[in-house]
Amino acid sequence: MSFILEPSDVIAVRDQPLMLDCQVQGEQPITITWRKNGLPLPFNPRVQVLENGTLLIHKFQKRREGTDADMGEYDCAAQNRYGLLVSRKAKVHLASLPKFHTHPVSMSVNEGGVARFQCQINGIPEATITWEKDKEPLNTSDSRYTLLPMGILQVTCVRRADTGIFRCVATNIANTRYSHEATLNVTGTYTTIYKEPVILSGPQNLTITVHQTAILECIATGNPRPIVSWSRLDGRSIGVEGIQVLGTGNLMISDVTLQHSGVYVCAANRPGTRMRRTALGRLVVQAPPEFLQWPQSVSRPAGGSAVFTCVAQGVPDPHLIWLKNGKVLMPGQTVKLTNNNR
Template identity: 30%
Template sequence: LLKLERLFLHNNRLSKIPAGSFSHLDSLKRLRLDSNALVCDCDLMWLGGLMQGYARNGQTQAAATCEYPRRLQGRSIASLTVEEFNCESPRITFEPRDVEVTSGNTVYFTCRAEGNPKPKIIWIHNNHSLDLEDDSRFNLFDDGTLMIRNTRESDQGEYQCMARNSAGEVKTQNAMLRYSSPPAKPSFIIQPQDTEVLIGTSTTLECMATGHPHPHVTWTRGSGEALDRSRHLTTSGGLYLQNVTLQDHGQFTCHADNNQGSVQATANIIVQAPPQFRVIPKDQVVLEGHTAEFLCEAEGNPPPIIAWTKAGRQLSQESLHTVLSSGTLRIEHAAHHDQGQYECQAVSPLGVKKVSVQLTVKPKALPVFTQLPQDTSVEVGNNINISCHAQGEPQPIITWNKAGVQITESGKFHVSGEGMLTIYDAGQADQGRYECVARNSFGFVVTNMFLTVV
């Protein structure tokens, strides 16, 4: 259409033509609108201006004549003056008045305006045009009256009527809607709901209440604990929990209070946490035939299950391996084949945590002397040390006998932890044969030496 040069619309009984209908026809050379029923009122003044422009530039030939009103019948639209189009700017004939309304009732704002053409009525609330299609409670009658059904607190404020037509616009004074509500105890609009949240993330428990006076909303922990004000932030719409921890697991209660009463609602925060070890097992060295225990405890939500493996395989049910309810692995009567690497696994739907430990099983062994005591002599009144060392599994204990009687600690004798016998202030009575005995749970060995006192 941009290249359209001829447009003939005569003899089509056209009475009105929307403003701007030909504004995009830049290549137009001829336009015929004659022999129609055009009403030359204010709505068609734009066409008169367009045709006068065509006449001035001489590039477009245009014809259009008035049929109505009778006084203008047969006149070329291009020849009409602004006054002959009989435009009349809107004027307000009845202004809206202040009203007072209680909750849930219906209110009317009346506005009347005149002008040519008939002005359109637009309503403004608190300096914003009302979108009547956005809220079914609002209705605009043909005479300009605004009806508001089921009024609520958000409807209060200033209302203004604006009348607009092609000749201009005019506004009324502001009318005030004052909202009053009978006293009412609080009731919840939104109640908090049980919420699952992953540890370390954030969430909001929503809670909103209505009432008159407007209720005050506060929060408490279900267990009576105080809120952590550094992470638990009260907002207009609820309670914001930041960087959730396991300590947040549990009940939170929303309280709404005014001078008419109070209500409360409780919701659970269910903190989901991947497994974490609370007790980590340590490497063990045990003697063959003894019991080994590996402590392993984990926490999380849901609570993790503890499972043990050896060299990547599950433990045999027939073996002497027992996993206690605490997660501890007990190995009774440890044997050489029990030696190796074990893995504790904390398993939950949120993940698996693993830790490895080593079990070393030492075989039993009879004591064996590594240093034998030698015959020796000592002068009367001197002290003497006699060495005797042994090894075995378990490590043997050294004791000394003389004449079949075990030597005990006294001011005369001392046996060190390594098995060395010390005799203080030697005398003739100390001369004789001494036995060194190395003993463990697997057996014992005996050797002897002779002490000469000179």
């Protein structure tokens, strides 16, 4: 008996149907049962186990009167005359989109300068961020507009025509929300008066997992317009593979590896001189834990001892816990255990 399909992590939408797979091949008859958070799934008219073992929740609920919500960890068990087979645990989260916790702020910018707006919102799943100007979708074909995935809008070489009301729009499968409105006022006229380079917003410390994409912000202003460049504090080369510059100086690193961890330096340079301003940001790349060696089964006489070895690696180093029959072992056990982290 073996699984053809096991349940997988999923994000459910409130009041919408949800299906969790559990399909098994083997000698019939096979009985499929489901558990939630380690307990047998109670009878519920909204919940149905289909003939192929799939669990169907007809109308997913956040919380019902007198009962728990449908969110949690689900697993299925298949049993025939040869034994019992238990699936992996699948986490079921509820899609949500709460209110913005950072809204764009109105600002005044001299013609030819730089404007920056930011909004932040935490959604499950992560929301898609777009921008509107005067309640119309922003013309993203204008190269002066740079939209960063973390809810940042940069406008370079600001013109009189950029004057208007901006707002942020966040969308995911749960909802669509609009931020507060922010006004961009364009003042004065473009001049050739010298202004030292200034970094309006530099890179922030960022922690991500391997294979994700890192975006380090750097936007600067000055007259003449400063040139933005990047380097590493340790002197190592940033490289070119997977590296892209967004807008006038934001650094994007695709498919990051552990070697990308380090402190990055953004420099705003005045053309033709050594005049520059710098800002630093630390990028920390983590790797999820994985086992390199599993403990092996052994046979020992009563009163004897056994040695089990478990080797795992990850960044940061994983913390290993030993369990016996599903329970955490306490100090004083007679079994000798060995942990090795790499």
